[in-house]
Structure formats: structure tokens, C-alpha cells
Amino acid sequence: MPKRVDHAERRTDIAEALIRVAGRRGLHAVGMRDVAAEAGVSLRLVQYYFQTKEKLLLFGLEQLAERFGERVSARVRAAGDSPGPRAMVEALLMAALPADDESRTFHHLYTSYAVLAMTDRALAAQPFIKNPDAAEDALTELLRQAQEADLLDPDVDARLEAAGLLAMSAGLGTSILVGQRSPESATTVLDHHLNRIFRTGDAVLT
Amino acid sequence: MPKRVDHAERRTDIAEALIRVAGRRGLHAVGMRDVAAEAGVSLRLVQYYFQTKEKLLLFGLEQLAERFGERVSARVRAAGDSPGPRAMVEALLMAALPADDESRTFHHLYTSYAVLAMTDRALAAQPFIKNPDAAEDALTELLRQAQEADLLDPDVDARLEAAGLLAMSAGLGTSILVGQRSPESATTVLDHHLNRIFRTGDAVLT
DNA sequence: AACGTCATGGTACGTTCGTATCACGAAACC
DNA sequence: GGTTTCGTGATACGAACGTACCATGACGTT
Numbered sequence: 001m002p003k004r005v006d007h008a009e010r011r012t013d014i015a016e017a018l019i020r021v022a023g024r025r026g027l028h029a030v031g032m033r034d035v036a037a038e039a040g041v042s043l044r045l046v047q048y049y050f051q052t053k054e055k056l057l058l059f060g061l062e063q064l065a066e067r068f069g070e071r072v073s074a075r076v077r078a079a080g081d082s083p084g085p086r087a088m089v090e091a092l093l094m095a096a097l098p099a100d101d102e103s104r105t106f107h108h109l110y111t112s113y114a115v116l117a118m119t120d121r122a123l124a125a126q127p128f129i130k131n132p133d134a135a136e137d138a139l140t141e142l143l144r145q146a147q148e149a150d151l152l153d154p155d156v157d158a159r160l161e162a163a164g165l166l167a168m169s170a171g172l173g174t175s176i177l178v179g180q181r182s183p184e185s186a187t188t189v190l191d192h193h194l195n196r197i198f199r200t201g202d203a204v205l206t
Numbered sequence: 207m208p209k210r211v212d213h214a215e216r217r218t219d220i221a222e223a224l225i226r227v228a229g230r231r232g233l234h235a236v237g238m239r240d241v242a243a244e245a246g247v248s249l250r251l252v253q254y255y256f257q258t259k260e261k262l263l264l265f266g267l268e269q270l271a272e273r274f275g276e277r278v279s280a281r282v283r284a285a286g287d288s289p290g291p292r293a294m295v296e297a298l299l300m301a302a303l304p305a306d307d308e309s310r311t312f313h314h315l316y317t318s319y320a321v322l323a324m325t326d327r328a329l330a331a332q333p334f335i336k337n338p339d340a341a342e343d344a345l346t347e348l349l350r351q352a353q354e355a356d357l358l359d360p361d362v363d364a365r366l367e368a369a370g371l372l373a374m375s376a377g378l379g380t381s382i383l384v385g386q387r388s389p390e391s392a393t394t395v396l397d398h399h400l401n402r403i404f405r406t407g408d409a410v411l412t
Numbered sequence: 413a414a415c416g417t418c419a420t421g422g423t424a425c426g427t428t429c430g431t432a433t434c435a436c437g438a439a440a441c442c
Numbered sequence: 443g444g445t446t447t448c449g450t451g452a453t454a455c456g457a458a459c460g461t462a463c464c465a466t467g468a469c470g471t472t
Contacts, residue, residue: 170381
């Protein structure tokens with residue numbers, strides 16, 4: 001073989017170019033030529049590493065979900081040291097809100113992909129079921145721990161509560177992106193809910 | 207003027223054709239030719255009544271939001287007779303969940319439009335701020351009434367609670383559309399929340 | 413040293429899309 | 443009753459898109 005280049009690395013480079021340009025102009029507006037230009041390679045190369053646009057999109061979604069999952073769990077881990085379970089719950093939910101650019105891009109593109117998945121039933125069943133389920137499991141576990149530490153209202157069903165909180169966070173995220181609500185307002189709404197669920201009325205929000 | 211046709215009527219006909227075909231194949235996949243075929247008219251006519259695709263899309267969104275608003279308020283009104291405020295709250299939230307075809311189409315397309323609105327900041331600022339705000343006002347009012355009738359936990363902030371419930375409903379709706387969650391499961395989550403907010407533990411869900 | 417294969421560039425092809433143009437019948441107005 | 447205006451059809455145009463094809467260095471293998 002000649003230059004023997006690392007295919008995996010090349011693919012993630014291109015996929016991140018896709019994420020960047022799609023985050024700027026919208027997923028519906030990006031073509032392979034845009035991705036190629038953003039990545040600084042020729043159109044032919046994008047075709048070479050991903051044979052078809054559909055495969056590129058699919059890989060981009062996986063990349064997006066993976067990166068965001070790492071971001072959230074990093075924040076939860078960082079919050080794990082100090083004030084207890086509620087801080088971790090808040091870290092998880094707040095990290096999911098589109099307050100900074102990275103999170104905005106994620107929400108924007110993830111929603112775009114979700115819309116595609118509504119018709120192309122086959123497209124990426126995994127990322128839209130497996131990842132949210134994992135998040136729900138993680139949040140459920142955090143709530144259970146809080147419940148065992150007697151910090152939580154005992155008559156909440158941890159699993160149902162986790163599902164509700166995540167759905168609420170997602171819904172608030174969308175309303176932020178479309179300009180209906182400010183990130184601060186969304187934080188207030190979330191915190192109000194947590195205040196009623198947790199026994200201590202302390203707000204630890206940012 | 208010759209045949210003097212009712213422009214407004216024609217426009218809504220075409221817009222509903224747009225909604226039908228977009229609901230089937232996805233908003234990203236419909237062109238003016240598809241809309242024309244679905245409406246049973248020529249491409250030229252679609253151009254004639256809407257000069258540009260953007261105007262067609264805009265009118266379609268207004269039409270969509272209007273129809274859905276009527277649907278929800280009709281259901282709330284229908285539930286207003288019998289068992290009290292909670293039934294109306296449930297009616298509002300449940301009507302917004304994508305359980306039937308009409309509601310599924312609405313969620314699907316509304317989300318598609320929301321994605322477009324994230325980049326085309328100008329596109330339809332109204333429908334994505336005015337309508338949700340109106341829904342929030344209505345739900346807030348219902349919650350306040352329940353609170354005055356002493357049916358509600360007195361330490362809930364009606365406005366914040368309304369915002370949270372609507373965001374949760376929207377988030378659950380999306381998770382249904384992507385196949386992560388069943389409508390029944392979403393209903394359970396919503397009802398669990400209402401059970402903790404309302405003083406009576408009665409579930410009046412469908 | 414020759415060869416085959418990998419990485420890459422350039423470019424062409426066929427399709428589809430939104431929009432514009434030309435044409436024409438019919439009806440209302442003076 | 444002629445003229446103007448409205449509703450409608452058919453079709454053409456230019457751009458953009460995804461994909462396919464052809465060519466050509468560069469390098470490891472034999």
C-alpha cells in the first residue's frame with residue numbers, strides 16, 4: 001500500500017466537518033461538496049471514505065451522539081465529587097440544555113436527524129432508542145441513590161420521573177433553539193421541578 | 207375578472223395538500239411538483255397562488271398551527287363539562303401527544319419546521335413563539351383555577367409548572383415519533399406527574 | 413525492476429428542483 | 443363588443459446535487 005492513511009481517523013475528520021457545517025447552515029442545506037470544502041479535501045475523497053451520502057449522514061449521527069454522551073458523562077463525573085446526588089442530577093439535565101455552542105449544535109442536529117428518522121424508519125434506529133434509554137437508565141439510577149439517601153420524595157417512581165425529566169429537558173431545549181425561551185428561563189423551570197422532587201429546597205444551579 | 211375563483215380557499219386546499227404529502231414523505235422530501243400532484247392541480251397553479259416555495263411553506267405552517275390549535279381547544283372544551291379542572295388539563299396535554307394520525311402528522315411537521323426555524327431565523331418567528339406562549343397561558347390559567355379550588359399542591363408555581371408540563375409533553379411526543387416510547391408509556395409518565403401535582407390521586411386518563 | 417494496489421484529483425453525467433416564459437381561453441368592464 | 447385582466451396549461455432554463463468514471467502518483471510486495 002502507498003501512503004497508508006488511517007481510514008478511521010479520516011472518517012471522523014470528515015464527519016466532524018459535516019457536524020460543523022451542518023450546525024452552521026442546517027443539516028438540510030449541506031451537500032457533499034460543502035462537507036468536502038469544510039474538511040479541506042476534495043469531493044472525491046468524501047466519496048472515497050464514505051461511498052454514499054446516506055452512510056456519511058449515519059456516521060455523522062453516531063459521531064454526534066458519541067461526543068455528546070462523553071460530554072454529559074464528563075460533567076456528571078465532575079459534579080460527583082461535591083454536594084451529593086442532586087448536583088449530579090442537575091449536571092446531567094443542565095448539560096443537556098443548549099446553553100453553549102456545542103450543546104446548541106448537538107440539539108439542532110440531533111433534532112434534524114430525529115425528523116429524518118421519523119420517515120426513514122430504518123435510518124439510525126439505534127441512536128434514537130439506545131442512547132435515550134441509556135440516559136434514562138443513568139438518571140434513574142441517580143434518583144434511586146438519592147431516594148435511598150432519603151433526599152427524595154419517597155413516592156416518586158424513579159424510572160417515570162427520569163423519563164419525565166429527560167423529556168422535559170429535551171422539550172425545553174427545543175424551545176430555546178427556536179427562540180421561545182431563554183436558557184435561564186429553562187433552567188428555572190427545571191429547577192422548580194427538582195425543588196419539588198427533592199426534599200431539600202436548595203437550588204444548586206449555575 | 208374571469209372565472210373569479212376564491213383565492214383563500216384555493217390556498218388552503220393547496221396548503222393541506224402540502225401537509226398531507228409532507229406528513230407522508232417528510233417535509234424535506236416534498237417539492238412543488240409533489241404538492242401540485244397531491245392537490246390535483248398543475249405546477250403552474252401552485253406557483254400562481256404562492257409565488258415562491260418559501261411562501262408556500264410559511265402558509266403551510268400557519269395552517270398547521272391553526273388547525274392543531276383548534277383541535278386542542280375543542281378537546282379541552284369537550285372535557286370542560288364533566289369532572290373538573292384536572293380533566294381539562296389532561297385533555298390539553300393528551301391532545302398534544304401524537305397518539306392518532308392527525309397528531310402524529312402535526313408533531314412530525316411542526317418539528318420539521320422548528321428545525322428550519324433554527325437556521326432561517328426569520329422563518330416563522332410567530333408560530334414558534336406566539337402559539338406556544340398561548341398554550342402556556344391557557345395551561346397556566348387552568349392550573350390557577352385548580353389551585354383556587356384547592357385541588358392543587360399550593361406550592362407549585364402555575365406558570366413554571368405549565369411551561370414544564372408542555373415541554374415534557376413535547377419531549378415525550380418526539381420520543382414517540384422516533385419509536386423510543388409508546389403512546390401509552392408517555393401517557394403514564396405524564397399522569398404520574400399530574401398525580402403528584404394534583405391533590406387527588408385519581409387518574410382520569412384514557 | 414516490475415507490478416499491483418491504495419489514495420487522490422478532476423470531471424462528466426443524469427436527475428431533480430425552483431423558477432421563469434410563452435401562450436391562450438374566458439369573463440368582466442367601458 | 444372590444445379590451446383588458448384573470449386563471450390555467452405546457453414547457454423551458456439554469457443551477458445544484460449525488461454519483462460514476464477516468465487518470466495518475468506513490469508505495470509495498472515479489
